[in-house]
Amino acid sequence: MYAGISYSQHIKLQTSIDTNNILIGDQINYSIKLFPDNNEKTILPLINDSLGKFLVVSKSKIDTLIENKKKVLSQKIILTSFDSGLYIIPELEFGFISGTDTTFFKSNAFSVKISSVPVDTSKPIKDIKPIMDLPFAFMDYLWYIIIGLTIIALVFFGYYLLKKWKPKVKEELPYDPKIPAHVKALKDLNELERQKLWQKGYIKEYYSRLSDIIRLYLERRFAFLAMESTTNEILSYFTQFISSSEITKQLKILLEQSDLVKFAKLIPSPEENSNMLDYARNIVQSTVPIENDDNKDAK
Amino acid sequence: MADIREINEKIQQASSFIELLQMEIGKSIVGQKNMIERLLIALLANGHILLEGVPGLAKTLAIKTLASTINAKFSRIQFTPDLLPADLIGTMIYNQKKEEFTLRIGPVFANFVLADEINRAPAKVQSALLEAMQERQITIGEHTLKLEEPFLVLATENPLEQEGTYPLPEAQVDRFMMKVIVNYPTRDEEKLILQQNTSKTSKVINKVVEPSEIINAREIAKEIYLDEKIEKYILDIIFATRNPEDYGLGKIKSLINYGSSPRGSIFLAQASKSMAFIKRRGFVVPEDVRSLCGDVLRHRIGLTYEAEAENITSDDIINEILNKIEVP
Structure with missing residues (x-):
């Protein structure tokens, strides 16, 4: 330790270096300590990136300490040099302001010998060393692994949420499943009668609606795709469930008559129009499912 | 009438x-x-x-x-x-x-x-x-x-x-x-x-x-009435081969590579009229369209590799469509 102390009535300034002999590029710790009185302010010299022939590698912030009940301002500066020779760390000037008086103190200058690395010229020049491989350290990669796993987990979680929360297309039924098929069919037939479509000249619409009501009823009542079936297909299915030839005949007449009106511009007589509605009602009423006694009791 | x-x-x-x-x-x-x-x-x-x-x-x-x-x-x-x-x-x-x-x-x-x-x-x-x-x-x-x-x-x-x-x-x-x-x-x-x-006997054709007579029959077949409801039915079937998801048939979308061309709808209408002629009807009914769908459309629907891998044929696709499209 090489130190310099400046005094007035007591120690005001103390500077020191840890060595005065370094190899080129080595570092010197330059320590500054100021001991102002309690009401004194200080003026510090401006230290930029060099100090004389020395380069400032880093400098700490000015630290304020209390030593033996006295305020101490402390700063550490790391210096280096890349020129060999004997160089001086110049003296620095510090001011202490007390009231209207300012007193300046200079620190000591330090001489530092910077030696270059001794080279044995008798030996051949060696090639530069190859890049060194550092041993594998799990900790070096830990963050990358964590980030990678987090991204994968987020992607899977996002995919899961997308699958889970994908809006499900709710197939809308053209009817309320709680209302029994025959109840709805009879209600719709009453509504059709009330609308007086054929009386107003809407014959095609009347027969389209009439055949749709019956087909929807058959679809719900006998569980086959009546809305997607042709007249012959419906009759073929119907005869599998219903043995009554009279009802089958009425259904055949109704559907065929509807086809003729819908696809062949047939204009039936008013009597036929009202007969078809009666046939439709009869088909529904004759095929209403019979509730068994157990079910009745349960109700 | x-x-x-x-x-x-x-x-x-x-x-x-x-x-x-x-x-x-x-x-x-x-x-x-x-x-x-x-x-x-x-x-x-x-x-x-x-x-x-x-x-x-x-x-x-x-x-x-x-x-x-x-x-x-x-x-x-x-x-x-x-x-x-x-x-x-x-x-x-x-x-x-x-x-x-x-x-x-x-x-x-x-x-x-x-x-x-x-x-x-x-x-x-x-x-x-x-x-x-x-x-x-x-x-x-x-x-x-x-x-x-x-x-x-x-x-x-x-x-x-x-x-x-x-x-x-x-x-x-x-x-x-x-x-x-x-x-x-x-x-x-x-x-x-x-x-x-x-048998020994051979029949002479x-x-x-x-x-x-055929050319005359063709002209009459062209006059057969095709109601707009049947036209809509044909178009629904053809468009369901192209955009099945629009008809609630999203599950077969991945099986269809390409749907029917407009020739499909033209031929389906023409064939339906001819069918009506053979049945001696002056108008087309959905039965005519439905019975001919397979023959008119099976070579117009391209299947994906997925469908081929699952042994699904174009006839299966057509059946799915016919079971979904409402008959007028």
């Missing part, structure tokens, strides 16, 4: 040859009602037909018999890998005496052309025939010759022995109005076939129809 009654009367008068045809064909063909009905529909709708079935199901015989019942020119061309377009459409031959090129027309100049095993000839021969099918005319050198009406190409192919064949490209197969799958006869039908072919 008056106009439909008028059409009905016309049909009654003009359709008498249908029964005669069916009777004559029935002399040599047992069963295969569906195939014969489709042949008649193609004849009436001015469309061409592709029959697919394993060998020995009377595909060629049915076509030959149909041609024999009509007083028209019939040609049979056996497609082979070494066949050339000139063998089909004809060529210009140098006449040394006259010192000029003279035209020699090929077998395609007939009313009924049977293209037997069409997939055995290379693409350039297929395309020469398909050009004739589409344009109904042939150009040889500087001569453009119209083909005589009725002109009907009836092609056959068998689904076996695919080695060394040239499958028809989608664009060309699209020109056939129908692709009919010919199935095996029933046990009773086969018994009758056995008896017919082992008579020419019972004139080409003019």
Whole structure:
């Protein structure tokens, strides 16, 4: 330790270096300590990136300490040099302001010998060393692994949420499943009668609606795709469930008559129009499912 | 109703040859009602037909018999890998005496052309025939010759022995109005076939129809009433092959590579009218459309690899669609 102390009535300034002999590029710790009185302010010299022939590698912030009940301002500066020779760390000037008086103190200058690395010229020049491989350290990669796993987990979680929360297309039924098929069919037939479509000249619409009501009823009542079936297909299915030839005949007449009106511009007589509605009602009423006694009791 | 009654009367008068045809064909063909009905529909709708079935199901015989019942020119061309377009459409031959090129027309100049095993000839021969099918005319050198009406190409192919064949490209197969799958006869039908072919008697097929009658029937078939509800039904079916998700058929979207072309809707409407004619009706009903959907659309729907991997056929797709689209 090489130190310099400046005094007035007591120690005001103390500077020191840890060595005065370094190899080129080595570092010197330059320590500054100021001991102002309690009401004194200080003026510090401006230290930029060099100090004389020395380069400032880093400098700490000015630290304020209390030593033996006295305020101490402390700063550490790391210096280096890349020129060999004997160089001086110049003296620095510090001011202490007390009231209207300012007193300046200079620190000591330090001489530092910077030696270059001794080279044995008798030996051949060696090639530069190859890049060194550092041993594998799990900790070096830990963050990358964590980030990678987090991204994968987020992607899977996002995919899961997308699958889970994908809006499900709710197939809308053209009817309320709680209302029994025959109840709805009879209600719709009453509504059709009330609308007086054929009386107003809407014959095609009347027969389209009439055949749709019956087909929807058959679809719900006998569980086959009546809305997607042709007249012959419906009759073929119907005869599998219903043995009554009279009802089958009425259904055949109704559907065929509807086809003729819908696809062949047939204009039936008013009597036929009202007969078809009666046939439709009869088909529904004759095929209403019979509730068994157990079910009745349960109700 | 008056106009439909008028059409009905016309049909009654003009359709008498249908029964005669069916009777004559029935002399040599047992069963295969569906195939014969489709042949008649193609004849009436001015469309061409592709029959697919394993060998020995009377595909060629049915076509030959149909041609024999009509007083028209019939040609049979056996497609082979070494066949050339000139063998089909004809060529210009140098006449040394006259010192000029003279035209020699090929077998395609007939009313009924049977293209037997069409997939055995290379693409350039297929395309020469398909050009004739589409344009109904042939150009040889500087001569453009119209083909005589009725002109009907009836092609056959068998689904076996695919080695060394040239499958028809989608664009060309699209020109056939129908692709009919010919199935095996029933046990009773086969018994009758056995008896017919082992007996001494041979039945003579008579020419019972004139080409003019067919042309007249075609004109009447065009007049058959197709209600807008049926038009909508046809369009719904065709569009469901293109955008199945719009019709609640999202599950088959991944199975369809491409849907039917507009030819599909045109041919489906025309074939439905012809079906109505055969049934002696002046109007089309949904039954007509539904019964022909498979034959008109099966070669117009492209399947994805996914569908092929799951052994799903275009017929399965069509059935799904028909079970979803509401009948008017």
